[in-house]
Amino acid sequence: MTLEGKQLIGSQAVEAKGEPIHAVNPATGETLEPGYKAGSKAEVERACELAWAAFDSYRETGLEARATFLETIADEIEALGDTLIERAMQESGLPQARLQGERGRTCGQLRLFASVVRAGEWLDVRHDPALPDREPMPRVDLRQRHIALGPVAVFGASNFPLAFSVAGGDTASALAAGCPVVVKAHSAHPGTSELVGRALQKAVARCELPEGVFSLLFGSGREVGQGLVSDARIKAVGFTGSRSGGTALMKTAQARPEPIPVYAEMSSINPVFLLPEALKARGKELGEAFVGSLTMGAGQFCTNPGLVIAVKGEALDGFVEAAAEAVKGAGAQTMLTPGIHDAYTQGVNTLGGSDKAREVARGPQGDGPNQCQAGLFVAKASDFLNDEALQAEVFGSTSLVVECADLDEVKALAEGLEGQLTATLQMDDGDIDAARGLLPILERRAGRVMANGWPTGVEVCHAMVHGGPYPATSDSRTTSVGSAAIHRFLRPVCYQNLPDALLPQALKDGNPLNVSRLVDGKREA
Amino acid sequence: MTLEGKQLIGSQAVEAKGEPIHAVNPATGETLEPGYKAGSKAEVERACELAWAAFDSYRETGLEARATFLETIADEIEALGDTLIERAMQESGLPQARLQGERGRTCGQLRLFASVVRAGEWLDVRHDPALPDREPMPRVDLRQRHIALGPVAVFGASNFPLAFSVAGGDTASALAAGCPVVVKAHSAHPGTSELVGRALQKAVARCELPEGVFSLLFGSGREVGQGLVSDARIKAVGFTGSRSGGTALMKTAQARPEPIPVYAEMSSINPVFLLPEALKARGKELGEAFVGSLTMGAGQFCTNPGLVIAVKGEALDGFVEAAAEAVKGAGAQTMLTPGIHDAYTQGVNTLGGSDKAREVARGPQGDGPNQCQAGLFVAKASDFLNDEALQAEVFGSTSLVVECADLDEVKALAEGLEGQLTATLQMDDGDIDAARGLLPILERRAGRVMANGWPTGVEVCHAMVHGGPYPATSDSRTTSVGSAAIHRFLRPVCYQNLPDALLPQALKDGNPLNVSRLVDGKREA
Helix, strand or coil: CCCCCCCCEEEEEEECCCCCCEECCCCCCCEEEEEEEEECCHHHHHHHHHHHHHHHHHHHCCCHHHHHHHHHHHHHHHHHHHHHHHHHHHHHHCCCCHHHHHHHHHHHHHHHHHHHHHCCHHHCEECCCCCCCCCCCCEECCCEEECCCCCCEHHHHHHHCCCCCCCCCCHHHHHHHCEEEEEEECCHHHHHHHHHHEEEEEHHCCCCCHHHHEEEEEECCCHHHHHHCCCCCCEEEEEECCCCHHHHHHHHHHHCCCCCEEEECCCCCCCEEEEEHHHHHHHHHHHHHHHHHHHHHHHHHCCCCCCCCCCCCEEEEHHHHHHHHHHHCCCCCCEECCCHHHHHHHHHHHHCCCCCCCEEECCCCCCCCCCCCCCEEEEEEHHHHHHHHCCCCCCCCCCEEECCCCHHHHHHHHHCCCCCEEEEEECHHHHHHHHHHHHHHHHEEEEEEEECCCCCCCCCCCCCCCCCCCECEEECCCCCCCCHHHHEEEEEEEECCCCCCCCCHHHCCCCCCCCEEEECEEEEE | CCCCCCEEEEEECCCCCEEEEECCCCCCEEEEEEEEECCCHHHHHHHHHHHHHHHHHHHCCCHHHHEEEEEHHHHHHHHHHHHHHHHHHHHCCCHHHHHHHHHHHHHHHHHHHHHHHHHHHHEEEEECCCCCCCCCECCCCCCEEEECCCEEEEEEECCCCCCCCCHHHHHHHHHHHHECCCCEEECEEEHHHHHHHHHHHHHHHCCCCCHHHEECCCCHHHHHHHHHHCCCCCCEEEEEHHHHHHHHHHHHHCCCCCCEEEEEECCCEEEEEEEHHHHHHHHHHHHHHHHHHHHHHHHCCCCCCCEEEEEEEEEHHHHHHHHHHHHHHHHCCCCCCCCHHHHHHHHHHHHHCCCEEEEEEEECCCCCCCEECEEEEEEEHHHHHCHHHHHHHCCEEEEECCCCCCCHHHHEEEEHHHCCEEEEEEECHHHHHHHHHHHHHHHHEEEEEEEEECCCCCCCCCCCCCCCCCCECCCCCCCCCHHHHHHHHEEEEECCCCCCCCHHHHHHHCCCCCEEEEEEEECCC
């Protein structure tokens, strides 16, 4: 397939008029063709118009039809074959195996949502039958289902060109909920985006859905991104990226005549707590494993462990020593974009320049442009709590070990943290009491609490929470990974005393969709 | 019980230092004792401190203990006996039977949430067991439950001194979710609030819960209200009231260092669509029934039908004539407060002064202060759509009939409406097609769609949605009435690979709480 460098609006490929956006191969600095002429108000307008026109029809597609559509998208992405992986490698600098895995995850995610759509629990069907003889007042017939919020604007993420981009988790869950989607491609990987966008266009056509179910725009965050979030026909936003980007979208969404929900997954340093017994028993082993998590994918994960917290002493020194050795041996990796590499370098320099943080190791510099040189720093708890610069996320393979005087200071530090995606406990049996003391704090601070693992690697399943209190996300009541993500794009509607002919299928007498229902407060499977 | 006029902070009654707030009997103009000295920062601080201290413990109360607490609150409110009804009558001007009914609803609501807590579906327990042998990567053990968001600020509403105030729906659902609650009493009924607050204090003590589970503050919206919403320990807000009040709280909540969700139920004119066949068959009857709904409780309901939409012609003229007669015969009723009466008078005068709206009937003026004089106006659809003044909510027994040229204009008008709590269809069998054409629009515009009923009267049950798109509420994804309201105050947390000793009861192996679980994507009842 030849890349055309055009906006994909409904079933069309349209050439815009702005300055062309070119991807850059971060491993070589080479500019990649074609250029994608940036879209503007006109393209936003047309995509939103089509999305709105498609909405009422698409949200009422049957469970089977909608599930088949999601599966068809997965099939069409797989049908792109090596072309997709090769282009994504060029645009992201990520290795082949990682991108193949990410493609598997992306397609698996679409198929997971297909199964969720078919099961129909997301409809949350409720029925309180009429009680005409109730005293003092009769009860009318009341039924409830969930319907789609409306067209959703999705922002592609830099660090997952497949799984959090054009057909990633936000798109999959919004489409599953019955929402048309308008994606703003991330400018770092426009070619990958076009390929996946074409697959989506094909799936829409094959499933004979209204063309406005999906559009893909290329352009600037200011013009296309803010334009989408400001458009009255957009009813929710999915975003994965920086804190400044996410909060800007939140502001725009709140300032609209009709404010809308923004699901922004933003900033997290993912604290790892090394509890005393575990540290004593296997500090060295933990240090090595920790650096494995820290340097995976050049640390460019939202769940990268950017903070290690423990009581100071010999055991922690052993951990730091082993981690320092591992950092020194961690090969440099190409980062996703020059911009991300610059921000990383600046973040590391801030730590390095602070008299409160001590550098204990740097990794090899690497050859070529945009190499991520790993880093490990140590600071005191009191300094950490009093210095916002030490608390800032450094997106990449650098982490800070914070030494506490005792477990009380560990708890105080946990309480002082901002909202996080994850919190990790390294613990042995003898640490149960210490862990029990920390757990209520971590539950309040993070969306996912784990023991004896590492935060990188987010399973796409039913129980996953990839979310957490602000600023980890803009809305702690949800997750952006896993089947529960569908709930972000739904709202309840109650139907009172409607004739059967008007009731949606999900609510008709006899339960023709055969979905789980709450009838008079009792669960019917 | 003697009213003391004090703030109820935890287990204490504390005298504040501000200007005293006095209720006024709207039926007589009489000032009621005692005065409630307005609270300030100090009282907000103390209540939030106690709420925060209570949070970790209260959110982990067992299902049975929490349900019993909710039932105990209901028992204690009932134990107040006639004292409560009498004080509420004095402070609100509402009739005895209405307040007795409202007390029944309030206590029924608490008991409904007790049953919801016991059933445990709100925990949304999910378990994806470990798959150590999965290829290419093993899966770790992942479990999810929902936990309480944190302390919640609840604002008492003027129009339901019991059901939407101190122990109303917001408080009941927040407590059910495991959130401590700090209520700001509505200044129109401080005595009623104190009585219910004392009942709540007793229930907290009887159930041996931490005192900070509940506090009740009296004071201004600016100082106490905004103070609460700004406090870092408050994690969500429940509000029922005006659009200006609700949007002010939304702004404050968004401007915090950590933005929090605001559930504000604000403004709705609750359109009623008279479809042609129904109008032809029973226009007169509909006109009379409509005015029954319009004048109920002096029209002081969020779901009061403030707008009637139909195709013009003889049938609609018959409806208007019958409604006009009924309005003329509708006895004046005392409104809740002088402020509400003033706003009502102003709203009616705006309609009356518009050259786009024709007055067709006014009710009797009534004797004494603060009497609601019902009103009925007629306007053309094109004028309605072009004049925001005609679209504004008039809180009270006045409604506007909008005449459309044909069904297409009816649909255009429906599309032009802001978000609503309810939308009503008056329809006969022959109207099915017209109703089917309107339904997708109404679903997008309203939280509850009904046929052949009237919007006033909101059943507290499982299928109810008392919500809707902005500005009906600040968050269309929820309801403030009915058992689903509990979800507003919860967020998911995922537990990865935690030892059984650390897992919360809800997630332990063997399902000791015996709650419904989603295991590997399959529902286990």
